[in-house]
Amino acid sequence: MSAVGTIGAAGPSDAILPKRGGWRGRLADLLWRRPGLLLLLMLMPPVLWLAVVYLGSLLALLLQSFFSIDEFSGLIDRSFTLKTYGELLRPANLDIIVRTVTMAALVTLAAAVVAFPIAYFAARYARGKWKALFYLGVMLPLWSSYLVKVYAWKLILAKEGILTWLLQKLHLAWLLDGWLALPVVGGSSLSLSATGTFVVFLYVWLPFMILPLQASLERVPANLLEASADLGATPQQTFRNVVFPLALPGLAAGSIFTFSLTLGDYIIPQIIGTSRLFIGQAVYAHQGTAGNIPLAAAFTVVPIVVMGLYLWGARRMGAFDAL
Amino acid sequence: MTFAVSFQKVSRHFGAVRAVDGVDLDIRPGEFFAMLGPSGSGKTTCLRLIAGFERPTAGHIEIFGARAEAIPPYRRNVNTVFQDYALFPHLNVVDNVAYGLMIKGVPKAARRREAGAALEMVKMPGYGDRRPGQLSGGQRQRVALARALVNRPRVLLLDEPLGALDLKLRENMQEELKTLQKSLGITFVFVTHDQGEALSMADRVAVFNDGRLMQLGTPQEIYGSPNSRFVADFVGSSNVLPPVLVERCAGQRRWASLRPEAVKIGAPGRLSATVVSRAYLGGATRLGLDVEGQRINALVPAGEALPAEGETVRLGFADEDLHLMEPG
């Protein structure tokens, strides 16, 4: 207790310290007195940026979907009309929308099936070092270059590429030829078929399904599984009645990503697949060479509306808790 | 007299919630002052008003005679030991303790010296290089104490300082805090929901409920003569007698409190009771008694004769042990 004497030996007048001088002291006091002002100052730059740059652009885009293009002059007629939306319903355009939504749904479904074992293993069995390894094992492909990933598949799916070579070595080339001969899914080679597009979509968006799924599976308490086994359930029954319902929010969250990303992508079907268009490609084509910004804008409204419906449904399943 | 802290009709409302409601309170310099109450009673908000983290919606606060309600916490010579200790995780122990001195601009060598002395005072010498994460709860508490005291505050605020410690550590710390406070002469204000802690440590206790100050007095006054049913109920295990019984014993139709140890079994009893339960407590036995449907506890010291369960006994007490409460 040697320091006791030096502590607490102050006069009564110093209970309140004097104001600090200078602009710093005044600024600090002002921000203390008006916490709202500080909040406003902090929020202003990001909100202004996002509201002006981003929301402004989005609104401008939406606005243009109500314009139309003059078919003879190719100029944009800036008067309000629903004509452009009407064009969306043309068979050729409807075809594009149906194709894209079907692909998004298939990719989402397949991603869920492939992601589940990885997520389940990482959440329930992987420990310590393995857990970190699994986490990185999903994060690295997620963050690796999108174009490089697509490029890698162009190498794999090429006619002279590794997959054909592998199937030949296994004497299964007839299987590939048979598949490619099928209508819709087939084509002259895998990299020029809808199957190829599907595989690449699945590959590129898979990590976006694994992460939220794993997050929701982490929250399934192990003792719940034991309780189920204790009550005489087989592993299959436990899975169906306990694990799956609890994983559903994560599944829904992951599917938001896979669905939305597939809906909006225009690069993958451009590089790998048939010449049939997806929504993204249609948007790109209409705004670019055709110069039909109104139709391109109307096309972008489709994924927004589809995603809106999807989010509304997912929210009812509690998907946002797992994001 | 200049009070260390003085509340004049202080209120702090959060929307419709009256966390603190018209509190008048004076804390004397050099006193060990406890604010006692259940959670949500307003005691912690009172502490935060003294520290400056909250500003009153009405009323005045003075600290050593100076108006303080508009003064930010960094200009009050008042320091706090937080309930969760709030040690800075990015600083080691000695830099934590020296933080206030660093802000004041004390040179590095001097502040390290003072921080070292403060750590010695709380019996943590040699821990300076550790990180808060490497310390136990009790050790963190001592560091938090040193970090506050090194600034030589006029008032030290302690928010549930012993809440997270186990029983044995708690008793040690209670004693140490008491000794420290006496030797430093700093005004200590501490918040607790543990009536035993408040009664055993404080010079005076303020009991809060629903944002209002219910009673202010020495531990003896609070314990011995609670002025309301709430205080009687909350501070220890006092019996509360309804007006019907009180009228029969004392002639006044008022609520009253009666300590269990004041209840005498047998001899010139004014009430008749049935023994419902017996619990051996070591130094004494607690009897649960039923008086016309009213439950009353009595403490019988070891060695005295004990009635059996189900037995009917007379019970009495000295007149001065029955404390009439203020009406309402």
Next chain:
Amino acid sequence: MRSDTSPPGLRIAAAAGLAFLHLPILLIFVYAFTTEDKSYQWPPPGLTLDWLAVTWNRPDVWAALSLSLEVAAVSTAIALVLGTLCAASVSGSRFFGRETISLLVILPIALPGIITGIALRSAFSLAEIPFSQWTIILGHATFCVVVVYNNAIARFRRVSGSLLEASYDLGADGLQTFRHVILPNIGTALVAGGMLAFALSFDEVIVTTFTAGQQQTLPIWMLEELVRPRQRPVTNVVAMVVVLVTLLPILAAYYLTRDGDQVAGSGK
């Protein structure tokens, strides 16, 4: 307890899934050294280091690389400022419209990139802003904010209310508290967020195709090669370099944030 062993079927499926994720990227490394320059032939007829030198001497690759680095650096800087401010205000207080602001931050990444891209492009043309590297940066900064925000907000929550109060209590005003308590605690999260933002910007192609005029970032250069392959060997080498360049900041970000909060998994 979770010490039970996994069923072999599950283990195989999980391992196969991880292999599916990683093998294609490894393949890139082999192709960078192939002697074949007319097709994507497998197995490579021979291996050579020549293409590294060829790529090294390509001014167009260097120009694209330097533009990408410049855009990523400036976008990251802007995103760091905006994302940190946003995270600080959203985590520090409760105010009306708080949820709306988190939604506003996430929106540029939640909506498909093509929407962000075409919206920005049509806005530029309406406002008659000529394309330049600044229009690219404008777009990149907008969707990089969320990555910084996600990383920073987790850490801001950890710098809980009582730590800030402890600092005020010990005599530090708001500015001193920011410097001595907030900044040291969120520092690594900001570095991590910045690195991820950098990787995201460096790699971005969808929005960039709409916001770039004649400028070529490295992804744009690659995209052209993918659509119309002209110099396959150079593309192979560039792909390998891109993998390596993005790998480092991601690993660094992981090591900086691994104790406690997760790297922004939903950030991309």
